[in-house]
Amino acid sequence: MLSMIDLFAGCGGMTSGFVAAGGYAPVMAVEWDLHAAATYAANFGEGHMRWSDIASIPDEEIPEADVIVGGPPCQGFSNLGSRDVDDPRNSLWREYLRFVRRAEPAVFVIENVDRFLSSTEFALLQAETEDYELSAGVLLAADFGVPQRRRRAIVIGSRVGRIPLPSPTHPRERWHTVGDVLRGLPEKPLTTALPASVVEFFGRELPGAFASADLHIGRTPTALSLERYRHVPPGGGRFDLPDELLPRCWREKKTGTTDVMGRMRWDAPSLTIRTEFYKPEKGRYLHPQWEPGLSGHRVDRPITHLEAARLQSFPDSFEWCGSKVEVARQIGNAVPPSLARAIAEHLKPYLTGESPADRSCDLCRRPRIVGPPR
Ligand SMILES: C[S@@+](CC[C@H](N)C(=O)[O-])C[C@H]1O[C@@H](n2cnc3c(N)ncnc32)[C@H](O)[C@@H]1O
Structure with a gap:
């Protein structure tokens, strides 16, 4: 060895x-x-x-x-x-x-x-x-x-x-895609919290150890956030939002930060997964599912921690410790x-x-x- x-x-x-x-x-x-x-x-x-x-x-x-x-x-x-x-x-x-x-x-x-x-x-x-x-x-x-x-x-x-x-x-031509690792995971996470388990390491008690499946946790976006997500097609981002849905900072900044409020594509790799992938206003982190039209089937949420871990190529057998924010930081880093x-x-x-x-x-x-x- x-x-x-x-x-x-x-x-x-x-x-x-x-x-x-x-x-x-x-x-x-x-x-x-x-x-x-x-x-x-x-x-x-x-x-x-x-x-x-x-x-x-x-x-x-x-x-x-x-x-x-x-x-x-x-x-x-x-x-x-x-x-x-x-x-x-x-x-x-x-x-x-x-x-x-x-x-x-x-x-x-x-x-x-x-x-x-x-x-x-x-x-x-x-x-x-x-x-x-x-x-x-x-x-x-x-x-x-x-x-x-x-x-x-x-x-x-x-x-x-x-x-x-x-x-x-x-x-x-052999790149793996978002679809390769997100396909088949429940579109609606069943919970917004990690399980209440505690583990001891280094003589301290801390949250964990969580199975990767425990990391499929949702969020509760505001009505305004949901309205924004609905306008963004795969590969799109803040430039797809109508003016009335733009926060002032984006309305005034016409160039740059092209990835924010972005939606992933099924058929391509994601962009870099950073430590705050659960905030769509920080990058291209919206789930890729989106069909046009009012009755289109869409998954209007950012990726979950499990999805981020898979996009980072962590095996599902990996275990995690810490709060939601701390685990996200570990994944993104x-x-x-x-x-x-x-x-x-x-x-x-x-x-x-x-x-x-x-x-x-x-x-x-x-x-x-x-x-x-x-
Ligand atoms: C980019 S992350 C490393 C990621 C890691 N290579 C991986 O693959 O998961 C950098 C790490 O350095 C740690 N770090 C920063 N300063 C340190 C120090 N003075 N002593 C020990 N660890 C430190 C941070 O807490 C952080 O977890």
Whole structure:
């Protein structure tokens, strides 16, 4: 088994993909958000999860590992021109590098927002990882079996020879769609609340652990919201609303923010699922079902947490801890497990010398149905 450390682990989207790839065993994960750490613990075990600020973990407690994964969050990238390596905002990068120096992995993987590659933080990383050969670029999650157009900067650092970024496993003609993962789920969620269960992790009681099916929770939109949703066709958004239904800010802002109040399409991947996917005013989060005309059959609601988790490619066997808002944040912040799995499978031959595995994807094995359900 290849030992791995997941830094800034969140709920464990990255670890989920590596574990699904087989051959990787997590030996340490670090996350300071209690509910995200608990979700990680519910799925991968509490013993190796360090629920703490990464800065408070002493060097002596960092184990050796074959692989380190993780993406230090960036508090607004500093300008590349300044190249100020002492910028205090770099401190989380210094922590990541401290782990790399101590654990001496053969390979490390960093994921981040795409503008990371032109940031001071990336320059710092390049300057301070001279023992590693780096490959960097932006990957589109849809190219790796995720039904979502999510772009992430990926950096692979290697001490076993340069490792290129993985090539798409699902080129455009094989992209999975919203329909592939939402079809068949009840259009009307039966509840608006998570079950009242409580679980104990790290000596604290917190909401959970919830099965993915528990996450199919609805909301109670106002009459005005419902009226807005009714006007938006698949692929459309705020520009489809009549003037009288527009809030003042949108009426006055004639350009930009094109995705807000948007509706998904059955036959395409979704756009990026962010942490507030349950608010249609924040992006293209309306359920794709919509037929024109007054008697048209429409599902006038945003996607549920379960639907968002599926669009992020989390398996339905995944368990969740925290309130509705906290679980949504974990889902929106995660690296899609299918993207992480593709990276993990790509790395394995370089780490073990074995030939690449014949990759098959669960969604590809399902029969393909085209068009919206009737
Ligand atoms: C983008 S999320 C990581 C998502 C994760 N890679 C996944 O796939 O699910 C970044 C995480 O870093 C955590 N974090 C931020 N600062 C931290 C710190 N100083 N120590 C530990 N965790 C931290 C946040 O709570 C957040 O969950």
